[in-house]
Amino acid sequence: MVIFWWTKVWPRVSLHQSRQVTLPTIEKAHDLFDLVKQRQKETLASDSKLLHLDDLIHSDSYNQWAPMILSKCMHGMDKQAAPCIKEANPSNIIEAQELIYPAFRLKLPTFTNSSMKAMWLSEGSRNDWWRVTDDQSWAEFAVFHGQNIIFSNAAYRGDPPADVWSPHGCMVENVSHASFLHNLDGNVTELANDISIDTLVIATTPDSWSFQHFMDRVAAVWSQAQLIIPTTAKKDTVILSGETPRDAIVDEIYELIVGQHLHKLKSVHAKRLVFSCRAPLFHPFTTLRITETIFQSLPPSSSSQRDVILFLSRSIGGKTRNGGRQILNEVEVTNAISAMLNATGRPEQLQETLDKYDVCDIHNMDETGLFYRMQVSSFDNDMYFFHA
Structure with missing residues (x-):
């Protein structure tokens, strides 16, 4: 067991400019940072719908660890960057964000003896994600990338597969968005047994039914997806994952983050389908966001x-x-x-x-x-x- 101590490697800008968004109660703003500042100044009526934005205005992890958002394809960007995918060919992609998460470091644990330390450091030296500092005090992690893509008029038909440890699963290295993509002349035919959703977040991660993998994968997808749907009401957002949760606590957390959660469905049609399956497995932003949301629903403590x-x-x-x-x-x-x-x-x-x-x-x-x-x-x- 390791208890994490998050520390930045160097200061970074939390969020750069994103698209302009039209809000129901907020005037136009240039980026998510401005939206958050404006929302903080508003007095919400007791019957107001909570937006995903309302989670961010109370979030320390957003203030300290949020990724840089790039929503326009620029010179020097990889052709597989989300905005470049969107601009390369006309399609049903209506918004695309490339996310650059700030580098960070973790305090190394205290070891019970020198042989355990040597074994751990030897195994860790083969890891491509991080390196141990020369004084063997910290593990330094490089910049992580993520992607948010919204498709219009798209359907989930079983890909990415749910609850399987496959290289093509959601949040695994070879996950694909191809099944949601079609050209502007094409259309997705709704099947007779389709469930129709307005805003659907795909979170068909491995073992999504378990508390552990809900917290480290489904929650990471949700926290990243909030960055591209900040002005959508939480109650109007639906998450699709795999099997029905084994533990009631997972159902209770779902109730805090979205309006509805669907499970083990093979056919779902959405007006707006949010693909956030390319998210870092661990990062201070995605890891802490779900904990903050849970604690915000509980009484304060000292x-x-x-x-x-x-x-x-x-x-x-x-x-x-x-x-x-x-x-x-x-x-x-x-x-x-x-x-x-x-x-x-x-x-x-x-x-x-x-x-x-x-x-x-x-x-x-x-x-x-x-x-x-x-x-x-x-x-x-x-x-x-x-x-x-």
Whole structure:
């Protein structure tokens, strides 16, 4: 287990100019940054529909980590950049954004012994996504790219496939948008059993039914898609993923982010189909956005209330539940955390199991979210442990 500490590699502009947008209650603005500033100044009526924009005005991750948005094909851009795809041939693409996410770095964990550290660093040296700094304190991640594309009059017919670990799945390297594309002279015939949607976000990611992969994939697609549909009402937005969620907490989170979520459908027609499947698997913006939205729905808390250091185990009764991978040093890690808490005189208590919280049986968002928000503390910079 690694608890992340996000830090920028260097300062960057959060968002550059995007298209002009006509809003129902907001005057025209030049880019998303201006839209957010204008929305912050407005007083919303109690019966006003919440827009995706309203999530961003309360978002620290938007302020600090949002990607640069490029919506026009410019000299020097790759021909596969989203705006260049749109401009190359007339088609039903009505908007396209190339997103450039700022580089960042993560604090390396504390290791329980030198052999574990050497093994981890050796494996990490083969990773193309990041490099370890010379002082072995940080992992530095380069710039990530993402794409948002909106298609008019498009249909989902099973591609990208849902809930399968395929190179062609949503958020996997070879995902394609070709099935949604047609020329302006063509048309998509609605089938008799089609469900018709106004604004549909495709999120048919691997194992989308599970809490873990909903949080690390479906939520990333949603947070990126918000950048291209900021003035669409959340209640008027539909997400399509795979199997019905196994855990009720996933259904509760869906209710916070969209108006409706559809599952395991092979045929859906949309007036506006949002393709955001080319999103980074992990980045401060996409990772933190969903956590912010959950916490915003809960009562506020203070750091003085947080008295628990929570250890999320993959072991039950001495047996590992981790998809075939073995946990080698769980006892050593928990002992090291306890020793550091004692040595530094911190008041928190290390907790591995909870009467009201079982990480393998997550049910209720209010109960789980409140526990994290009210009681779980965070480590200081030097207290990150590697869990093999």
